[in-house]
Amino acid sequence: MNMPFYVSPEQLMKDRADFARKGIGRGRSVVVLAYDDGIAFATENPSRALHKISEIYDRIAFAAVGKYNEFENLRVAGVRYADLRGYSYDRTDVTARGLANAYAQTLGTVFTTESKPLEVELVVAEVGATPADDQLYRLSYDGSVADEHGFVVMGGQADQLTSRLREGWEPGMDLAAVLRLAVRTLGAVSTDGSIAAEGQEREIPAGGLEVAVLDRRRTRRAFRRWQGDALAELLRGDD
Template identity: 40%
Template sequence: MMLPAYIPPSDWVADRSKFVSDFIRDGGDGVIVARCVEGIALVARQCGADLPKGMRSVYEIHDRLALAAVGLFHEAEELRVAGIRFADLRAYAYDRLDVTGRSLASMYARIIGKVFARPDVKPYQIQLTVAELGLVPSEDRFYTIDFDGAVRASTGPVVMGMVNESLLELPPSATVSDVIRAASTVLDVELGNLEVGLLDRHVSTRRHFRRLDAATVLGADGDRS
């Protein structure tokens, strides 16, 4: 019996990384997650889709948590469902405030990282950002999970799916309208093809996530000016 050829880990890890990063970069997706006066805005490119019926890139997960994804839709959907189940079970067993962005990101990192570490299984072709709306603005956090399971925590704007992620410029006290305008430029898409979600800091309900229409938001902003 012939033994399988040995492949150094550095080689197959580099090969898998290039495979997934090239797919994400060239896949046509684009998502921006940024803090704003109203809370946290999540804006995605949805070219050619009927947004009410289309394949979403921005999702509600729990009271103060949202998920943004680029990559294969069915993998994002699988992880969305896993995140909701994780959040619901944790809230039931402990308390709703124990469902944190850090715990959700750790769960996603374990799933994605274990698959990436197996050379006999196709890696997830996906990149995620978990957005957590803090009880106060200083507690807002973003957790970006890469295709190898690596996690990066941040508070500044996150851009996924773009070749040059340094193009996003926002004023210090950006509104959701500012984020939408910037996203339209950076993602190179018309307002009608933008999917917009907001973790709204000012609502009185337990659930803070709501979907917005980009043109309506900018139209209302123009009426106030």
């Protein structure tokens, strides 16, 4: 009988984390930014059908990077979780915190017990009545949760892009301003994966972007996609 090689728990977890990080780092980044009337999501995604950003519930949205089949599964589970909860209690009882907890437990269990961790990173965002009530949760492949404020970047080169956003973002910006900042930040990643210098960013056409917002002024379902001419006009700006 073969004895399995001894692998220390530290090494095992590190190997899994490296594996997951590598998978996530390959994908294009998603940026999530708060603005005065809500929360904006943007990513470079030429597909009109395979979304990385989507609606979960009235005031809650979901964004993900990593393996599509894995985060799509989590997204559908989130919609089912929210709809079932809202149906058995009340629509106001569905919260981003509850959903983030359920995701964290799921990711954490898979990370420690299954043969392969999920190669995904998620943001669960909920828009509140005022900017102070907005909630942004960032969830990692190992189930760790971070309560973020203002903005989040996920995916490849997240660290470099985060530092760029930190310079450009401030509370109370309007939608057009945060989207222009988001697109400039996404454009900083060149096609070969290197980071372009400030002012040398790639132009990403509106057709190559996936943009959505949670707009706090909308009455029930706050989620709205921006695409086509409306998005191009917003990005061009009239100022």
